[in-house]
Amino acid sequence: MNIAMWETFLRFGFFIVMVFIAGLYCMLITRNIMRALIGLELLTKGVTLLIIVAGYVTGKVALAQTMVITLIVIEVVVMAVAAGVIVSIFRHNGSLDARNLRSLKG
């Protein structure tokens, strides 16, 4: 890997870490499960961009793209199922507050 590529990776990595921190903070701080899901989505965005940048700087763009396509497919399934679960939780509890889930049994 040459110096220019390495600098590109570091520049992208800097901002990817920022996005990652924002997503993690969102998940840890909020009590709204919908907002926690948005935080998870932000985390995934950081990972997606990191894979693409790693593929770009190592010259393996094709492999990185296939990995990202797989990641996106699984991500959308996770998000759709989680959204359905959230709607069900809301209909059951009447709230999106994660503290209400403490009454779960089992």
Next chain:
Amino acid sequence: MTLNTILLIIMTLMALYTVVARSLLKATIGLAVTSAVMTILMFNLDSPLAAVFELSVCTGLITVVFASAIALTKPLTHKETIEVSKNKFRRYWYLPVIMVLSGVFMAFSNIPSSLFQPQAAAGAEDVRHVLWNARQLDLFGQIIIMLAGAFSIVILFKEVRKK
């Protein structure tokens, strides 16, 4: 300052807006804009196929899924909104501070750069070749996950309709 740097700054700012936005719908829109900016970055990094997926699925489909879920859940009452707004600043003012401190730390720390150097992955010339020839078992798993997701959604919404 290059175009990529400007886009990265916009992406980070939109991610920040997504977290601190008061309305869930605005947060979802912020997420969609983050995703759209990321798509341009992917095009710049020679990954057009992944960028198209990102734009269509993450910017489009996931935003619609989130908006639908928000629409199906009850909005906060006026009293709850005031209560949340009061605590909002107190809970979220750390985030910009943490982000700035992390940025300063990363910019000025002497972490050995070889620690984060990505290793060269398996050789692949063409996306189509990798997607259809180099991967077989994990594609099977991916199809199972997609079917599981589809069935889960059907079951969840069916139960909701019954009630």
